[in-house]
Amino acid sequence: xDNSPHKLxxxxxxxxxxxxxxxxxxxVILIMIGTLAYFGILNPSKIxxxxxxxxxxFQCLDYQISATAGTFKxxxxxxxxxxxxxxxxxxxxxxxxxxxxSTPQSVPITMNSGQINELLWSNCNSGPAGFVAGEKGxxxxxxxxxxxxxxxxxxxxxxxxxxxSVV
Numbered sequence: 001x002d003n004s005p006h007k008l009x010x011x012x013x014x015x016x017x018x019x020x021x022x023x024x025x026x027x028v029i030l031i032m033i034g035t036l037a038y039f040g041i042l043n044p045s046k047i048x049x050x051x052x053x054x055x056x057x058f059q060c061l062d063y064q065i066s067a068t069a070g071t072f073k074x075x076x077x078x079x080x081x082x083x084x085x086x087x088x089x090x091x092x093x094x095x096x097x098x099x100x101x102s103t104p105q106s107v108p109i110t111m112n113s114g115q116i117n118e119l120l121w122s123n124c125n126s127g128p129a130g131f132v133a134g135e136k137g138x139x140x141x142x143x144x145x146x147x148x149x150x151x152x153x154x155x156x157x158x159x160x161x162x163x164x165s166v167v
Contacts, residue, residue, distance in 0.1 A: 045136045054160035058143070061116060063162045067126035067133045072101055074141065074162060075118045078111040083148040085110050087155060091121060092140040099129040099139055110148065131166045138163045 036042045052060035052074070059077040066072070072091065078084055086109040093099035101121035111117050124131075131137040141160045146152050 048136065048163070050136075050164040052160070052162045052164070054141070054143075055158050057145075057156075057158050058160065060160065060162070062118075063164055065126075065131060065137050065139060065162065065164050065166045066124075067131045067166045070101075070122065070124045070126055072099075072121040072124055072139060072162075073118065075116060077116045078113055080145075080147065081113055083110065083112045084145045085148055085152075086143060086145045087152065088142075088144040089119065090142040090144075091124075092142070093129050093131075094138060094140070095130045097125070097128045097130065099131065100125055126166070133166050135166055136163065137166045 033042070040046065050063075052063045054060050054076065057078075057080050059079050060074060061077055062073075062075040064071075064073045087107060089104060089107065091099055091101055101124035104119040104121050109117065109119075139162045141162065143158045143160065144155055145158070146155045
């Protein structure tokens with residue numbers, strides 16, 4: 001068995017070249033991923049579709065988050081099956097500064113079964129809440145309602161969300 005210094009030197013040189021080649025390849029991959037992330041190509045929220053979810057009680061027909069006008073609009077249909085009275089509507093977001101607007105209209109709002117009502121919030125703090133035109137934003141809506149027949153003692157709460165491109 002030949003364990004001469006030349007043979008060991010050749011083995012260590014081959015190992016070093018192997019590791020160096022893979023090190024450079026790994027560095028190039030990291031630079032490519034960093035570049036893609038910097039330019040927003042790896043931002044999954046740009047790929048996700050717009051959506052509006054409110055549970056079975058309300059059907060969301062249309063929605064808009066506007067940073068330029070400082071408004072939030074949503075059109076809801078009463079799917080409860082009987083007349084309801086909405087006693088409160090609260091907006092929120094997942095950011096550090098909570099998305100808030102002035103109350104859309106005088107509450108309580110009465111909606112008959114199957115009725116469609118458009119709600120418009122104004123004076124929204126879009127900028128501080130992180131909503132930028134051209135980006136996606138998520139608004140959380142909490143609706144407290146009761147059926148007209150049961151009265152306010154039997155209030156129910158529905159949490160919905162609107163994930164949409166901000167205009």
